[in-house]
């Protein structure tokens with residue numbers, strides 16, 4: 419059984435004080451992780467504050483990015499080894515904002531996926547898709563090539579733990595979510611790609627999330643789809659009450 423994962427990605431939107439007060443509000447209102455797993459990915463500079471404030475320890479505190487080397491002369495980068503030492507379970511890799519603003523290629527993303535696994539964490543691998551590619555009928559090729567590129571030389575055992583998020587760029591921050599059917603189509607395509615690479619058993623264990631303008635009104639329809647195991651929410655994860663509504667989408 420795949421446990422649902424409701425994850426937030428704060429991006430670069432919160433101060434240390436914001437992070438602390440968010441944790442004070444949500445940390446004792448979250449479900450048991452074996453029912454619904456909850457996570458927030460935050461900038462590295464906020465992680466220590468969040469860990470300290472994670473009272474009931476139910477929220478998984480993830481990182482938004484890391485470098486692909488463990489240590490060395492890489493000014494300004496975040497060490498995956500240090501994240502592991504902090505007890506961080508998840509790292510987002512390959513978000514479309516990293517691909518477009520920081521020129522991250524499939525090769526860089528693949529190196530980061532390896533670095534995350536090497537340091538005992540799990541990547542939340544993001545795959546995007548632009549409206550132009552959708553309209554040009556290139557969606558399948560584009561999604562397949564991102565998944566295949568990111569997973570080069572990743573083992574079956576590693577792929578089994580993987581989380582992949584389908585995040586169409588046109589739905590991110592636009593207020594226009596993909597429909598539940600479109601989200602399901604993208605997530606199905608990702609699962610099929612993993613099945614082609616690693617077999618059905620691995621593909622059926624791996625969790626696939628949808629991200630792009632998820633909110634408390636649309637989450638139930640999205641979560642009802644067969645191939646969608648959770649969401650990666652940006653804007654809707656910033657406000658503690660809204661995040662709690664996402665987390666309790668079944669109520």
Ligand SMILES: O=C[C@H](O)COP(=O)(O)O
Nearest residue numbers: 427590591630631652653
């Ligand atoms: O990682 C999260 C996505 O970029 C979605 O962001 P959004 O929910 O603000 O559209």
